[in-house]
Amino acid sequence: MGTDISRFASSSALRRDRWTLAAYREVLRKRLGQQPGLELKSLAERSWDIAPGGSTVSPAAVFLPGQMERVTGWQEKEFFPYVHPGPTMQGGLTVTHGPTRGYLLKDVWLIDGALYKGKASQWLSLRQVSVPSVRVEHEVERAAIYCTHNGNSWFGTWLMEDCPTYALACNEGVPVTIAPSARYPLFTQAPAYEAWLGMQPLRLRTAFFRELVVFDDMSNNFSRYQRFRDMGHKLLAHVAHVPHPGVFILRGGDGELRMLRNELEVAEHLRKVHGFKVVNPLKMQVPDIVAACAGARVVMGVEGSQLVHGVNVLQPGGVVFTLQPPNRFVSYYKFLTDRDGQHFAFVVGSPEGEGFTISIDEVERTLDMLPG
Known part of the structure; x- marks a missing residue:
């Protein structure tokens, strides 16, 4: 373009x-x-609608009983609503999307x-x-x-x-x-x-x-959905790909600290048992990352920016599966999966030192709950 x-x-x-x-x-x-000071847009010569808004009813996330009871904190940033994520995960909310x-x-x-x-x-x-x-x-x-x-x-x-x-x-x-x-x-x-x-x-x-x-x-209206999907199609055009079970995208210690202490253990389990591909975006180039993520049914990892590598090319009906720190639960990817006709699943970890751990058994039981 x-x-x-x-x-x-x-x-x-x-x-x-x-x-x-x-x-x-x-x-x-x-x-x-x-x-x-004034808002910059208030001084516009003119304004116009580029695409209409709309409303949707949010689906429920996929999660085991008792997960929300572990949540002790949730993200407070300009683009995350500072509310407990429980209602968002339960679904059934009418969401209005502006133009x-x-x-x-x-x-x-x-x-x-x-x-x-x-x-x-x-x-x-x-x-x-x-x-x-x-x-x-x-x-x-x-x-x-x-x-x-x-x-x-x-x-x-x-x-x-x-x-x-x-x-x-x-x-x-x-x-x-x-x-x-x-x-x-x-x-x-x-x-x-x-x-x-x-x-x-x-x-x-x-x-x-x-x-x-x-x-x-x-706003997550249809126009924004379509432009995001168009981006995914452009990326997929550069790599050969076939459907595969999933990709686990490592976070490690990059960005804001969310240290999953048994991250490598969880990733290796999924590789051996389910055939997941394991991606380390800190050590791989973009062509290799996109090639590994293309075709994945499930994109999994610690909630964070690194998951976007897989979300970019995840198809409708696919699953974003986040491993959430108990003291920093973020709902952001749920809003994207709701928009894009995908599913959202999660497991909340247990605190351990300055980080947290994730139960592999709970990951397995949550995978069993996924549709299809």
Whole structure:
């Protein structure tokens, strides 16, 4: 999915120095204790529905009796509802999915990972600059931002949420994302995924956009489902694959600590008994990872971003099976399986030291409960 930048900006317009104090005005406003700034989208010249919303009834997850009683904590982040996961796992909830929307703004500044217009701002990356830039080196006639703060923070969110929005951005302007920095480099596996997905974004740290399109693309409506499925088809087109029982994706000690102390034991059991493929994404290249995950009926592992390698190519009717730390139960993949016509199963571990352990017997009994 290449992008013809000339559709939206002449080559001479992409490099043109400008100067702005937009970031400093925002810093000063906060230090003076003034009212919170406006939401960037409130200053849009126009907005429109790109795709309609809808509603669905959530199915129940697959789990053994007594699992929810082990849960002592659940994730509190911007994109996880801070509620006990019990009702979500029981299913039967009517879930409303909003529309996908676009917003057109004019004369917007990008300064060190944040967008500024008038009294409005929006951070797209972690706040990492104590002295904001005043010199802006790039000017773009019409751009479309597809990246988000969460997507620039976590690999799984980038691949599951930001990358599907890239398709929308290509239809509206030059697709732009935040350029990596020394402190926050590009995700190691991002270039390989971008190549297979045909993504060619313009990476910038500072810019002036004469016109900028931003999106509301957080709802799990049919449009988002279809764009995510299209990504999976593109990845599968690069590898030979046949159906197989499942893949266990190791987490190890990467990312936020969720140390499954008997992770290798569980993975080896599944390999020997059920013919699962074991994937270590920290030691494998993207082509090998995708090839191993393609065709899997079950994608299993500690709940976390590493599972997205398998979820990307999991087909309708497949199963995401998470091994959940008792003190950090996350429901995120349940929302995706509900959307994508798949099943969600889990086992909650038992605390052990700074980590947790998972009962292989409970994994086996939960596998026996899976449909089909």
